[in-house]
Amino acid sequence: MSQSAFIPPHMKGLLANRYQLKQLIGRGGMGEVFLAHDVLLGGTPVAVKFLTQTFCSAKMQQDFAREAMLSAALSQKSLHIVRAYDYGVSAEGKPFYVMEYLNGKSLKDLIPIPLPQFLTLTRQICLGLQCAHQGVNIDGKVYPLVHRDIKPVNILVIPDPILGQLIKILDFGIAKFINYANTLSTSRGFNGTLPYCSPEQLEGSEIDSRSDIYSLGVMMFEMLTGAKPWQPETDLFGAWYKAHNFEAPRAIATVNPQLKLPPQLNSLIMACLEKKPSDRPQNMAEILQVLGNLEQSSCQSLPKPLAATDNSPFSGGTELSPILKTTFTQLTWPQNKPIQEIVFPHDLDTPQGTLAALWLMLPEQEIQKRVLCQRYNQFIFITSPHPMMLWVTLLYNREFGPKWLPCYLDMQNPHNQTLVYSLAEYGRYPLICFTLEPPHNCINVLSSHIANTQRQRLKLWVEKSKTLPKSDQSVLSKNLLKQQYKQMQSRMLHHLTEKPQFVAVSST
Incomplete structure (x- = not known):
């Protein structure tokens, strides 16, 4: 039996008296994703993600509920963040959350990406991150959210009847919860994906939105060149720690000499890769401003909004294909x-x-x-x-x-x-x-x-x-x-x- 069709025997029944698991559709370091049918909504397809951790304390359960609630609230604010519907704990103690089922491709499968498409997709990614960094308001208090694991496999690209291609960012808040769970269970204070982690994240320090900006810089480099800014000798923690903290990123022109990159874009990517958070762009608005300038000047052939206003056909600046x-x-x-x-x-x-x-x-x-x-x-x-x-x-x-x-x-x-x-x-x-x-x-x-x-x-x-x-x-x-x-x-x-x-x- 193939992995995609295998459902463990203990998962054959209804999850939370509502979700019928159908097949495994994804597996990664943070957990497994199943296609499921919501029987209360007539069999509507949804995606259910089970996290790798099991709860060992009431505090862990409370923290998971808080992160899931914030992620669900965030998903209502931006078209570019996957919709979260529900969350809970399985009978085996595994936390799960339920999200919209989307039929698309991972950004990883599209790399390298031509410049016009790169600008369109990157703009959407930035809009989603900007919404998260600005935070969600719960009971009068604003909670900014940092993704902590921005990388191509956490970006889904789906066909869209209006935009042509629509970006959806996956797994908001999950990296933070897993990092907390790992700290409790193994005394290990780091969780992320090494090639995309900021220096401060590798240190286990408190991080803010500028850590996501660093990860975005790594991803933008890879989107254009098909390679990462560094080539450490091994994929072990120590090698990546050295690269992120002490080694300058390779020049894009060296990795891909055929790529004719506007100087503004090259400077933007290198600024995102600065070691110190204070040397990077300080928020997504700065990055979006550069991308907007590129679309209006250096890349005149790129699609423009139908109406010459800040209110493009979709709120948040998303443009028509x-x-x-x-x-x-x-x-x-x-x-x-x-x-x-x-x-x-x-x-x-x-x-x-x-x-x-x-x-x-x-x-x-x-x-x-x-x-x-x-x-x-x-x-x-x-x-x-x-x-x-x-x-x-x-x-x-x-x-x-x-x-x-x-x-x-x-x-x-x-x-x-x-x-x-x-x-x-x-x-x-x-x-x-x-x-x-x-x-x-x-x-x-x-x-x-x-x-x-x-x-x-x-x-x-x-x-x-x-x-x-x-x-x-x-x-x-x-x-x-x-x-x-x-x-x-x-x-x-x-x-x-x-x-x-x-x-x-x-x-x-």
Whole structure:
């Protein structure tokens, strides 16, 4: 029997009365990852990671719960961090956590990477790390998170219908917990991956976000050259300790003479590899600034955002793939839709598949007002007398007020069922903005993210809709939803005005 199909006998039952393990899909120094089905959500695929440690004290269990909670909260903030859903302890005492199941490739398998792709992927990695370093707010206290194990195998690259390629960072907070567990059980105060560890991490010292910046520097070097900045004689701790603390990194031009690297990028990578944290870039914003400058000057052929604003089609600065940018700019207003202020859901065919989108027509001035705005979405579903869903998107600008975009979907319609399932699968959707004035062009694309809890409900609603008896009372259900819509508006506005610090937020 192959390793990928083997499930140990003691893991045959339901984990936490919810997850049915199917097969082993990954194994590393920190643990094993299994594909599983969430039976409470109709068999939705998830990934379950079991850590190598077992709990030997209540304190370890508390610390694991804390790190898992912080990681889950962080995963709700950034598109570029793998979503964490659940955590717990198996009957054998092994800690585990549950995350979204993603079908992609490890960054390691793509190395070396051409310069345009390198800049696109590195920018996404930096956005995810920046979000973590800024921290998550729990009960009024901000907890910054340092990854501690940035390396290519902890970066997943997945096909994406909007970005072309989407970065997901794995294992946030796990290295810290395993380091703590090792310290308790073996008196060994270091855990990480030697070729990527900062000098201060090898020393066992307290580390901050600048340690991740060092690891990022090692990884950027490798992404471009296919090699690491050092070639120690052995892979033992002592050899890597010497390299990181006392040896200068090799020059990129020496490792790959054919690579024509912009001087700014070369300087950035070497700055990230400085031995002293104080000599490196001090935060991800500095790195993102350099990458942004490169995209605008040295690499004019790289994809630009569709709209020339800081609010690119996805919050956090993530940009459209060049193929999809062309797709959006070439869209035309459907002939069967009136020329008036209107919003409606509509499929969008992309190279990666069909995507659910909102198409809207507004005066050009109104669209420009919403370029920088908070975005929030909510969904309501009723089964009786007719299965019907209300999908509300709110664009809110404090100066110009709210712009409401409600859509009513007959969930007895198979096409709408497919569209809603697409929403749940991708977890976000584009808002494609056409001008009311001729020639009615698409001039901007915004986006809205859907919270994990809402995504799970959407899938359940689709399955429920398929089992309900046929009905011809859609008008009555729509009127019932319109009454709830009025109540929903005040709650959504209250949510946004209570949280003015976010540029784009999604439903809770």
